[in-house]
Amino acid sequence: MTPATPLESPLPDRSKPTIRSAKEQLILDAAEKVFAELGFKGATTSEIALRAGIPKANLHYYFPTKEALYRAVTENVLTAWLAAASSFDVNDNPAEALAAYIGAKMDMARTDPLGSKIWASEIMRGAPVIEDFLHTTLATWLASREAIIQSWIDKGLIVPMQPRYLIYLIWAATQHYADFDHQITALNGSAPLDDAAFTTAKTQLITTLLRGVLTRYD
Numbered sequence: 001m002t003p004a005t006p007l008e009s010p011l012p013d014r015s016k017p018t019i020r021s022a023k024e025q026l027i028l029d030a031a032e033k034v035f036a037e038l039g040f041k042g043a044t045t046s047e048i049a050l051r052a053g054i055p056k057a058n059l060h061y062y063f064p065t066k067e068a069l070y071r072a073v074t075e076n077v078l079t080a081w082l083a084a085a086s087s088f089d090v091n092d093n094p095a096e097a098l099a100a101y102i103g104a105k106m107d108m109a110r111t112d113p114l115g116s117k118i119w120a121s122e123i124m125r126g127a128p129v130i131e132d133f134l135h136t137t138l139a140t141w142l143a144s145r146e147a148i149i150q151s152w153i154d155k156g157l158i159v160p161m162q163p164r165y166l167i168y169l170i171w172a173a174t175q176h177y178a179d180f181d182h183q184i185t186a187l188n189g190s191a192p193l194d195d196a197a198f199t200t201a202k203t204q205l206i207t208t209l210l211r212g213v214l215t216r217y218d
Contacts, residue, residue, distance in 0.1 A: 024062050027052050031069050036114035039121055040070055067129060074122060074130050077115035080108060082141050094152045095214055099206045105174035106202040116178035158213045166213060173205055
């Protein structure tokens with residue numbers, strides 16, 4: 001298996017996309033759709049190239065194998081998710097830090113549900129392609145977030161708990177809106193949540209979680 005690219009390395013400046021990066025993004029966008037619909041085994045680079053509107057040979061110039069492309073898609077998902085918790089690093093107030101993290105995860109569930117579905121499918125398969133991400137990048141990130149949450153517990157700002165289970169709870173609650181969006185739509189009269197309904201859902205989730213973990217909730 002190709003070693004994972006370290007996700008902690010600085011991301012390239014995308015403020016002025018090059019032809020190469022624009023082409024790569026076109027391929028990644030098409031691949032995300034195909035992997036979400038067909039899974040890793042069902043997806044083919046031929047179908048992805050067709051969706052991207054480019055020759056298959058061009059796709060393989062940027063991504064030599066289907067696995068390399070799949071890893072790039074899942075790495076993008078993980079990078080975005082981990083970056084959403086930057087509020088932990090810049091805010092010592094757990095109410096503000098947690099609210100910002102939960103809100104960011106909810107927004108990503110709405111704007112990029114396909115990425116979440118690909119990740120969920122991969123994990124349910126036993127993570128055969130991205131197992132190394134789990135034991136390295138994600139494990140390191142989780143340990144760093146646990147340390148911050150534990151510092152809030154030690155200061156008496158949130159109730160005593162196992163920090164990682166709070167993170168798991170946030171993941172489960174927010175990613176539900178991506179992974180189960182069809183169920184939510186069906187139960188919403190066969191219509192997706194509009195802006196007002198989604199804002200209500202996000203606000204209610206933030207309020208419910210903060211009330212449950214903060215020692216003082218105003």
